[in-house]
Amino acid sequence: MRRCEACCSSLSLPAAAERRGALLRHPLVAVCGWLLVDAGRRHTLENKRDMGARVVDRGEIRGELEAFRASVRRFVGREIAPYTAQWEREGIVPLSVWRALGKAGFLCVDVPETDGGAGADVRFSVVVLEELARANAGGLCTGVMVHSDIVAPYLVHHGSQQQRRQWLPRLISGEVVGAIAMTEPSAGSDLKALCTRARALPSGYLINGQKTFITNGQNAGLVVTATKTDPEAGARGVSLFLVDAALPGYRRGRNLDKVGQHMADTSELFFEDVSVGHDALLGTEGEGFGILMSELPRERAMIAVFAQAAAEAAFEWTVAHVRQRQAFGTTLSALQNTRFQLAQLATELDVGRTFIDHCVDELAAGQLDATRAAKAKLYLTELQGRACELGVQLHGGYGYMAEYPIARAWADARVQRIYGGANEVMLELVARSFLGRADQP
Numbered sequence: 001m002r003r004c005e006a007c008c009s010s011l012s013l014p015a016a017a018e019r020r021g022a023l024l025r026h027p028l029v030a031v032c033g034w035l036l037v038d039a040g041r042r043h044t045l046e047n048k049r050d051m052g053a054r055v056v057d058r059g060e061i062r063g064e065l066e067a068f069r070a071s072v073r074r075f076v077g078r079e080i081a082p083y084t085a086q087w088e089r090e091g092i093v094p095l096s097v098w099r100a101l102g103k104a105g106f107l108c109v110d111v112p113e114t115d116g117g118a119g120a121d122v123r124f125s126v127v128v129l130e131e132l133a134r135a136n137a138g139g140l141c142t143g144v145m146v147h148s149d150i151v152a153p154y155l156v157h158h159g160s161q162q163q164r165r166q167w168l169p170r171l172i173s174g175e176v177v178g179a180i181a182m183t184e185p186s187a188g189s190d191l192k193a194l195c196t197r198a199r200a201l202p203s204g205y206l207i208n209g210q211k212t213f214i215t216n217g218q219n220a221g222l223v224v225t226a227t228k229t230d231p232e233a234g235a236r237g238v239s240l241f242l243v244d245a246a247l248p249g250y251r252r253g254r255n256l257d258k259v260g261q262h263m264a265d266t267s268e269l270f271f272e273d274v275s276v277g278h279d280a281l282l283g284t285e286g287e288g289f290g291i292l293m294s295e296l297p298r299e300r301a302m303i304a305v306f307a308q309a310a311a312e313a314a315f316e317w318t319v320a321h322v323r324q325r326q327a328f329g330t331t332l333s334a335l336q337n338t339r340f341q342l343a344q345l346a347t348e349l350d351v352g353r354t355f356i357d358h359c360v361d362e363l364a365a366g367q368l369d370a371t372r373a374a375k376a377k378l379y380l381t382e383l384q385g386r387a388c389e390l391g392v393q394l395h396g397g398y399g400y401m402a403e404y405p406i407a408r409a410w411a412d413a414r415v416q417r418i419y420g421g422a423n424e425v426m427l428e429l430v431a432r433s434f435l436g437r438a439d440q441p
């Protein structure tokens with residue numbers, strides 16, 4: 001057993017790491033990273049547990065996860081929660097907040113050390129989303145999910161060394177915000193129908209097209225952009241490009257006025273003769289659809305993580321409300337309808353918690369398949385919808401007032417059943433897993 005010099009946590013190092021004796025950073029860098037940053041000193045322990053080297057049982061890192069959660073919760077309480085109402089009005093979270101998140105060590109926490117990251121277990125990234133959801137910062141939760149759990153993994157798994165070196169350190173620090181641009185005005189669920197064109201030139205590619213509903217659209221400095229390099233080739237004609245938002249011809253459109261998640265800068269984007277080099281192509285030409293599919297389990301699991309945490313928060317606010325709200329000479333909590341409806345929800349939340357924790361453990365072990373991820377996205381976003389709907393109802397008129405957390409949570413929840421693949425698409429994916437495709441019975 002060793003102790004971290006900065007946070008005094010005990011570390012139990014696997015024998016292999018002990019033997020290796022290499023100069024490595026602390027395995028709890030994600031736990032105490034912000035303390036280290038605050039202290040302005042670099043962490044250099046003699047040994048480090050290499051979290052990526054083997055599947056880590058949740059029990060082994062439970063203490064680390066709890067300590068990390070406490071750090072994130074303190075940060076969110078101090079730097080996020082007091083400002084959410086303001087950001088909701090402004091329709092955007094300032095870039096300075098992204099930098100503060102990066103400085104605290106809360107962005108892209110599982111990027112390997114070889115790429116400049118903390119190399120933490122993906123479950124630390126889960127904790128960041130859960131704490132943002134719990135604080136009712138739904139729009140920022142979605143933004144951080146796109147940045148840390150979609151864009152960064154694309155680079156880690158499919159980027160060249162030069163691409164990883166160019167972008168990952170700046171994503172980790174929050175200096176650059178990431179976005180993923182797939183959806184177009186006439187192509188959402190049916191991604192193969194996208195029209196944005198990347199024409200090959202001797203020097204690289206020329207991109208023309210339009211995207212819509214893009215999370216982080218105003219703040220993004222890096223936009224992973226889905227294009228057609230071969231319009232005749234269907235899914236095999238889709239290619240992804242790492243588009244630098246500073247390039248000529250790239251233009252941000254409107255920051256869209258939404259029903260909920262107001263602090264998320266969900267935007268239109270325009271590409272007018274945007275010239276990129278060959279080095280901006282992610283993976284190989286025509287590989288884009290496969291790359292998108294390969295990263296979907298994580299994206300959908302993370303939407304489910306957000307959903308479960310938000311549903312639990314909605315339940316807690318509602319329980320607190322019905323306990324104190326007087327009606328008919330008693331409290332709402334004494335009415336049988338209130339008791340039964342909340343008991344039903346509490347039971348479903350327990351089922352949801354067990355399922356999502358299991359899915360996240362599978363994700364950490366690299367074993368979460370697309371069907372299970374689709375089930376998680378489907379079940380938990382529907383549960384989130386039910387939890388928020390019941391919460392609004394039991395809050396009465398107060399539940400319809402935007403100043404009440406439950407009202408915001410209700411509005412924020414609705415899109416969870418639409419983005420990341422509409423829930424009907426999830427149903428089709430689940431059905432395919434045991435019935436096959438409808439067009440190939």
Ligand SMILES: Cc1cc2nc3c(=O)[nH]c(=O)nc-3n(C[C@H](O)[C@H](O)[C@H](O)COP(=O)(O)OP(=O)(O)OC[C@H]3O[C@@H](n4cnc5c(N)ncnc54)[C@H](O)[C@@H]3O)c2cc1C
Nearest residue numbers: 180181182183187188189213214215418419420421422424
């Ligand atoms: C707030 C917000 C943030 C978003 N962020 C991003 C982002 O960062 N990047 C990005 O690329 N996109 C993003 N999107 C777009 C989102 O992923 C799409 O809206 C979603 O995939 C649905 O596509 P669509 O809107 O074109 O709806 P359509 O494809 O027109 O579908 C409409 C409805 O038809 C039904 N339907 C669709 N397909 C099927 C099917 N196969 N079987 C049965 N029913 C079906 C569903 O009810 C669906 O909701 C975001 C959207 C919102 C609202």
